[in-house]
Amino acid sequence: MPTVLGLEGSANKVGAGVVRDGAVLSNRRATYVTPPGHGFAPGPTGRHHRERLLDLVGAALRDAGVGPAELDGVAFTKGPGMGAPLAVVATVARTLAQLWALPLLAVNHCVGHIEMGRLLGAAPDPAVLYVSGGNTQVISYSRRRYRILGETLDVAVGNCIDRLARLLQIPNDPSPGYNVEQLAKRGRRLVPLPYVVKGLDVSFSGLLSHLQAVTPKLLESGEATPEDLCFSLQETVFAMLSEVTERALALTRARHLLLVGGVACEGHPKVGGVGPGFGGLDPDLGV
Known part of the structure; x- marks a missing residue:
């Protein structure tokens, strides 16, 4: 039974975990949180990961009850992701692999x-909706390759x-997506927003530009509240994603749908932001 230490740090979260023959023995992580209205830049994010990663490795090994001698390999995120955080994780992984042979x-x-x-969801051959901060894709496995059936044409x-969280000065702790989800639950008015679906592809840049243009006016006039805007954004973008996913299921005839990525965990504070948010799906489905 192979036992592997895995390191991840492609964006603002950094983590270390131990997996043995498909069973997760430990999973430690830390999140770089910025002030409201600010995103996370590569440099500061990389420095955060550098300060936290070795402690996370030690904690993950203790939680799993294993030592370096019991490991069979060290895995790390090669990409895609942010350059500086990825470089930190790659350096630590390479160093540990050399030290422990x-x-x-x-x-x-x-x-x-x-x-x-x-592995965790027992879906042997699913269609996949991958939604995260940097990725939005509908994927299927065929002929020994993952194939992208549809994706965003611009931003994820x-x-x-x-x-939107930055625009509304919504706090980033535990994550902006989680906090947007909580406000969306209290929204009462659906504000019309651009809805752009092209076959199995989607586009969000026009919707985002529209929001940036109308949000100050809507808030100032009282026509909409921050809760209404969060609700409207989620309803619109999730409807777009549901439409292209239904088309992918019809195309592939897949019996299972796997929902993965950070946005798949919207509404769940421990994983940062699927839960009640994405179409009412169970939080255990988001990985």
């Missing part, structure tokens, strides 16, 4: 999300939601 395993961030979902859905 272990194989070094580079993992594709996107494929890691999907494979983890297949998570980035779109985060930009």
Whole structure:
């Protein structure tokens, strides 16, 4: 039974965990949180990861009850992601692998999300909706390859939601997406927003530009509240994603749908932001 230490740090979250033969023995992480109205830049995020990662590794090994001698490899996120945070994780992983004379395993961030979902969710051959801060894709596995059936033509859905959080000065702790979800639950008015679906592709940039233009006027006039805007954004973008996902299911005839990525965890504070938010799905489905 192989036992592997895995390190992840592609964006503002950094983590270390131990997996043995498909069972997660430990999972430690820390989040770089910025003030309201601010995003996270590569440099400061990388420095945060550098300060926290070794402590997380130690905690993950203690939680799992294993030592370096019991490990069979060290895995790390190779990409995609932010350059500086990825470089920190790669350096630590490479150093530990050399110190402990272990194989070094580079993992594709996107494929890691999907494979983890297949492992923990018992979905052998699913269609996949991958929604996160940097990715929005509808994916299916065919002929020994993951194939992108549809995707965003511009910004990712998570980035779109985060930009609204910045616009409304919504706190980033525990995550902007989580806080947008909580406000959306109290929204009462659906504000009309651009809805752009092109086959199996979606586009969010026009919707985002429209929001940036009308939000100050709507708030000042009292026509909409921050809660209404969060509710309207979520209803619109999730409806777009539901439409392209239904088309992908009809195309692939898949019996399972796997929902992965950070936006799949919207509404769940421990994972930062699927839960009650994304179409009322169970939080255990988001990986």
